[in-house]
Amino acid sequence: MPRTTATSAERRRVVAATTIGTAIEWYDFFLYASVAGLVFNQVMFGDLDAGLALIVSFLSVGLSFLFRPLGAVLAGHFADRFGRRVVLMVTLLAMGGATTLIGLVPTYDTIGVAAPILLVLFRIIQGISAGGEWGSAVLLSVEHAPVSQRGLFGAGPQAGAPAGLLLSSGMLALMNIIAPGDAFLDWGWRVPFLLSIVLVGIGYWIRRGVDESPVFEEIAERKETGTRNPLGALFRNFTPVVFVGALVFAGNGVVGYMIAGGYVQSYAVTELGLERGAVLWAVAGAAITWLLSTVVAGRISDLIGRRRMYLGGFLIQAVAAFALFPLVNTGQLQWLWVAMLLLGLGLGVTYGQQAAMYAELFPASVRGSGTSITYALGSIIGGAFAPTIAAAVVQATGSTTGVTVYLLVATAVGFLAMAALRDRTGIPLGPEHEAEQARGHFTLVK
Template sequence: MSSTLAAGSHTSQRRIAFATIIGTTIEWYDFFIYATSAGLVFAQLFFQPAGKEIALLLSFATVGISFLFRPLGAFLAGHFGDVIGRRAMLVATLVLMGVATTLIGVLPTFAQIGIAAPILLLLLRILQGLSAGGEWGGAVLMAVEHAPANRRGRAGSWPQLGVPLGFLLASGVTALMTGLIAPGEAYLQWGWRIPFLLSIVLIVVGFIIRRSVEESPVFAEIAERGQQTKVPIITLFQRHWYLVVLAALVFVGNGTLGYMTTGGFLNNYAISQQNLDTTSVLVAATVAAVVWFFSTLLAGYLADIIGRRNTFLIGFALQAAVVFPVFWLVSHAGLPGLYVALVLISTGLGLTYGPLASWYAEIFPASIRFSGVSITYAIGAVFGGAFAPMISQMLLDATGSTAAVSGYLLTATLLGAAATLCLRDRSGIPLGPDNEAEQASGATMFSPGKPPATLADAR
């Protein structure tokens, strides 16, 4: 494939950047609005008969259960993304997420329809999980496969920015509801539904934007030659299972700490354990999302300058340094301490999230790349983020101390760092179907293959 075809025009690059950022922002707004509500209202409205503590655990469990279905979403989207194209999967996953989120906004509570309420809530959360499992792979490949070799790091950070933006939007809308539009009991009665219902407007906008994007040039060339793999998932696990394991562990190191904030645990800890004002905590989370946004953007640029691997290692070092101080800050310094804790967490998260898309894209061969990045990301999310809030709550309940929670976060961070050291930096490797042999070898420090291309070569 020619570099011109792979890179596309500057206009196309801007359109791709806009489409991937907007699309993933909407997708993750939907996902995070649920996680935010899980810690604030779902325990009371859908699981209250179980008792206060069990209800909260059940509410956090529904956050995690959806992650168990993300691999299924990744399998389906990965298969069809490698067979029929990246763009079709982007549109399909966006619509699925929007429909599920909007329906949650009109769902009756336990007091209205009994046990059917939490069952229906869980089913809709599962649909969110299926969508989230398939969306990410398509978005990152559209961005990375359109980009010049020396700009893949920053191009890959575009869809990543949708995660902090989605969290920012979810936290901001919820803070607006609890603080101004429907404070107190009004939020429990009807205010919590508004952020879910807003999803229908966002989906229309996202659908129009994503439909306007051209297909990935890598897949376009594969399709033109008729070289699609019939069952890409089988090829992936037969030949590259070890890459799936290592790359998933890299994301475990990021996701476990990340879902302390996006999964609602830290917010709930600050509100219920430290008695901080709900709206003030949500505003702090919104500020943290802004920091996360800029650190993710910075990480994309750093990945093109010092490499994906080095950027990850810096981020994991920062994460390891903050996992114990963050709870002390919240406990001893109140709201200012929460701000500092969230800023520290968000900076480390950005550095270990921004380069993820470009690195994942560069370690899997073109013909199975959608399956590879989607399934790896989904598996990493299951073991890194799925039940992190629930596990942390159980550790806190069992020990009465946050030290066990911090130890859990540190273990996950060190696992991510160890997996990072096992993978090679592949910056600049050709991504097209003509280079499948090179793409299929040498991705780990233990496997044979030519040394990774330098950034100077990529230029």
């Protein structure tokens, strides 16, 4: 018989494994985004003028998002048919391998146009991996959780994102000390990428000992195999849910990728002349605030519901988005820190409850595909080209006002999308409740 419940020790192992593994994945992903605006625009894109090189460099960041749906389709399909755990092992190895190889790519001056081609190829592999990682990680954690603590358990893999940003920013700041000035451009930036191979080994060892989700084991026991075409079933029955859920994610993603996508770091250094290491440490501070508020938001959502937590969180995020560039534009390090810490808070309170909300949004038989695809589409809408759009707006207008408007509109879209969804906190997740899970998604539909 399948294990419909998990022991406390198993639950702790799952949360630790998904959090640490996701942190390593996001370390790899965010590392590229940070270096894109600080290094790649100078050494990987030939003789383009500085403004165009920056835009092209950020385009390479966004390009990977276009391949997230492919990773989500593959991972969601195999997670629904064969389990969450095996998908997490594959995505970890793919992400880590691509990141390590990025650290070995020669510059444009050495191999010419092959340099950006290789860079983009490895970035695409990162995008496929990221698209497949998130859905399986959050489901493994949430489906192991007690009903009253799904938000808290789901906040574990959610906290992996700010933890990855903290690790990547911290490593880059450390290498800025070890290899200052031109040495950072020559070789210092490569060390954090090469370190990925060690982190992947640690993550692989941790994830090997994790048990499969009890919900999936029950699905496998009842049907022998999962739904044969979960993707088709998803879009046949839940396309509106996927789209609205993606807009919720996008409302957080546009604002988040101002720092996770490397734009604020690049802007503060190249446009305002702030010292690179000081900016990276401020981003690390934002990551800590983001991490802590993510965990708190996940827990509070267990008490007041995902919907209320989201709606309140988007209001806080709007304040952070409105204040971001006016504070950064002072050119004063202390106000940069205030902006970063406030932004980290705004991101966390619209992020911690996300895993539990997505898990409760879809029926068990298509949950892997539903969470992965919704997340991937939301990433494209809300994160893929946010740094590129910001760079283009500033270059065209000479002002950050348009970027602030962009962030506020995205936040409003996320708020309205969440307002359209009914709160489903605590809904049963097992396959015996498929009928209940398949209805009651929208507030205006009975």
